[in-house]
Amino acid sequence: MALITGLAIEEAAEMELAEGGRFGDSLFGGQVIEAARELLEQQTNEPADPLPLCEFFERSDDMGLGRLRLILDGDSDVSIAVITNEGEMADVEFCTPFSGGGRSPKVREALLNLARAIRDENATNPLDRGLAGGRSAIRIEGAFAVAWKAPDQDAWGLMPGSLLHDFDAVCSQVQALALAGYAETQYSAVKIERSGVIPVGEIHWGVKEL
Numbered sequence: 001m002a003l004i005t006g007l008a009i010e011e012a013a014e015m016e017l018a019e020g021g022r023f024g025d026s027l028f029g030g031q032v033i034e035a036a037r038e039l040l041e042q043q044t045n046e047p048a049d050p051l052p053l054c055e056f057f058e059r060s061d062d063m064g065l066g067r068l069r070l071i072l073d074g075d076s077d078v079s080i081a082v083i084t085n086e087g088e089m090a091d092v093e094f095c096t097p098f099s100g101g102g103r104s105p106k107v108r109e110a111l112l113n114l115a116r117a118i119r120d121e122n123a124t125n126p127l128d129r130g131l132a133g134g135r136s137a138i139r140i141e142g143a144f145a146v147a148w149k150a151p152d153q154d155a156w157g158l159m160p161g162s163l164l165h166d167f168d169a170v171c172s173q174v175q176a177l178a179l180a181g182y183a184e185t186q187y188s189a190v191k192i193e194r195s196g197v198i199p200v201g202e203i204h205w206g207v208k209e210l
Contacts, residue, residue, distance in 0.1 A: 005040070006040055009033060009036045009037060009040060012024070012032075012033065012036070013029070013033045017029075038097075038105070039097075049116060051072055051112060051115055051116065051119075052072070053072045053073065053074055053076065054071065054072070054073065054074060054143075054192050054193060055071065055072075056069055056070070056071050057069070057070045057071070057115040057118045057119055057122075058070070058083075058118065059118045059121060059122065059127065060127050064085075065084065065085065066082060066083050066084040066085055067082075067083050068080070068081070068082060068083075068118070069081045069082075069083055069091075070111060070114060070115045070118065071163075072112075072115075073158055073192060073197060074192065074193075074197035075095070075096060075197070076096050077093055077094065077095040077096060077102070077157075077158070078093065078094050078108050078111045078112060078115070079091055079092070079093045079094075079158070079160065079163075080092060080093075080094075080111055080114075081161075089161055090161065091160045091161050092160060093157070093158065093160055094107055094108040094111060095108070095157075096108070101154065101155070143163055143164070143165055143191070143192045144163075144164055144165070144166070144167050144169075144170040144189055144190065144191050144192070144200070145158050145159065145162045145163045145164070145170060145189075145190055145192060145197075146158070146159035146162035146170055146173050146174055146177065146187060146188070146189065146190075147159070147187070147188050147189070147190045147197070147199070148177070148181075148185065148186065148187045148188075149185070149186045150184075150185050151184040151185065156186075156188075158190070158197070159173075159177070159187075163192070167189065167191075167200070167201075170189045170201070171189050171201055174187045174188060174189050174201060174204050175204060177204075177206075178204035178205060178206055178207060179207055180206075180208070181205075181206030181207070181208060182206045182208045182209070183205065183206050183207065183208060183209055184205070184206065185205070185206040186203050186204070186205055186206075187203070187204045187205075187206070188201050188202065188203045188204065189201030
């Protein structure tokens with residue numbers, strides 16, 4: 001992501017429009033300037049404690065009913081899941097702002113802090129469930145997921161709840177989603193590694209008419 005300076009933002013805000021008035025006072029100009037200022041604040045307050053990508057941060061709940069799990073994918077999007085002891089899971093994803101399309105930067109930052117809290121709790125007060133020895137995270141080894149792209153999306157995204165360690169199972173999910181999906185929507189299997197997200201399967205298109 002390109003760096004931006006406060007001087008550049010203020011100079012842009014003061015620019016005179018051909019039809020008169022300042023760029024920063026116009027409807028769309030004001031939105032651009034506001035977004036640029038938020039981006040500058042994020043760049044200025046970049047955390048000194050970055051989190052690794054493609055690792056699980058999870059913690060069992062206090063009632064013994066399940067666990068909470070977070071992960072940063074190869075694009076630094078944050079996925080948070082609630083998993084029961086029976087393996088049932090519901091998860092949601094918050095993307096990086098601006099270039100990543102995320103609409104909730106403060107929520108995403110709070111989730112990053114939650115991942116740090118889980119990491120620190122697991123290090124100082126480890127629980128038995130999968131975190132013996134005080135490990136703060138569980139590294140993904142050969143994890144796969146479903147990637148999808150709707151006609152109105154600029155980039156591919158990971159399908160919530162599709163993360164598995166079985167490539168064939170993910171491919172089956174891809175085919176099932178395509179059979180239930182609308183035309184021009186694409187589905188494919190991807191592998192999540194330390195270096196990022198890598199396409200590993202064929203692209204399947206939705207079959208339902210729009």
